[in-house]
């Protein structure tokens with residue numbers, strides 16, 4: 463079971479907090495798409511013939527593509543890979559691109575069966591602060607329109623912990639999200655990433671830094687409300703009604719192979735990972751010359767163990783010592799058990815007979831706890 467990721471590196475506007483690879487220079491779009499079609503051919507053997515059980519178009523903003531562009535991409539994918547009939551096929555979309563006409567076109571002409579909508583907030587104050595291209599009205603309008611077009615498998619992204627957004631506004635964001643009856647939510651704590659406009663504003667004193675206490679309060683509120691509405695908190699940032707866990711993201715957490723196409727896209731074949739150059743012009747040139755501009759790294763046992771701990775501890779399934787013993791060996795089990803003991807004692811981790819899961823208190827410190835469990839080479 464393998465996944466395919468396509469990175470569409472264009473956006474209408476640069477959101478202040480974003481550190482993904484994207485460009486607002488849209489004139490490269492046709493050349494870039496041609497290069498991605500070609501890269502699909504060049505990489506057709508990367509997954510060793512494994513059938514695709516998830517395809518994910520992310521970015522950037524894939525909803526900037528014309529329907530004809532999407533059709534061309536899917537035709538090429540289906541010609542080169544075996545796509546499972548029940549594959550999860552997700553398209554990331556921004557509210558300002560979603561019109562009833564486009565939504566119906568996607569349903570009619572493409573195999574997309576899941577939309578991931580970048581709502582981030584239902585309030586203009588927050589959206590303007592983030593420099594998003596859409597407004598609150600578009601955010602509120604696009605969800606029922608997507609549902610009316612037949613997209614049952616919907617997920618939306620929201621961001622909490624904004625320094626200017628009081629708890630009441632976050633509560634209203636959560637209430638609105640739940641009121642639409644969508645089966646999946648991805649909610650991220652705002653982080654100030656190096657090199658972003660937001661980092662610059664914070665440095666210059668034009669923006670307040672993230673208030674960690676506020677972010678923690680809002681995260682706890684989110685956990686309570688989603689749980690009250692029957693959502694499983696199946697990964698730190700992800701909440702789903704039973705049966706609606708995102709397959710594509712789960713492949714990253716479960717160490718399954720995936721192929722990434724497009725500038726900056728990452729791939730993993732089970733033992734090594736590679737990442738394409740994060741530069742549109744250089745990517746296009748290299749692909750046109752017939753080679754994939756990627757760096758590759760074979761993971762050591764310790765790196766694989768650290769990735770396992772980092773990704774699995776964030777999920778509701780947690781880490782299992784039986785798995786660590788089988789895949790990484792006795793030394794890693796000893797190291798893991800010794801390191802995790804103190805978090806069990808402080809109530810941050812639950813020990814369910816060799817299966818270690820974060821408690822509610824532990825979820826507030828997930829990455830710090832994982833870092834403490836790392837094997838340092």
Ligand code: SF4
Pocket residue numbers: 472473474475476477480481482484521522523556580
């Ligand atoms: S739309 Fe998404 S990828 Fe583009 S700048 Fe905003 S957050 Fe980043």
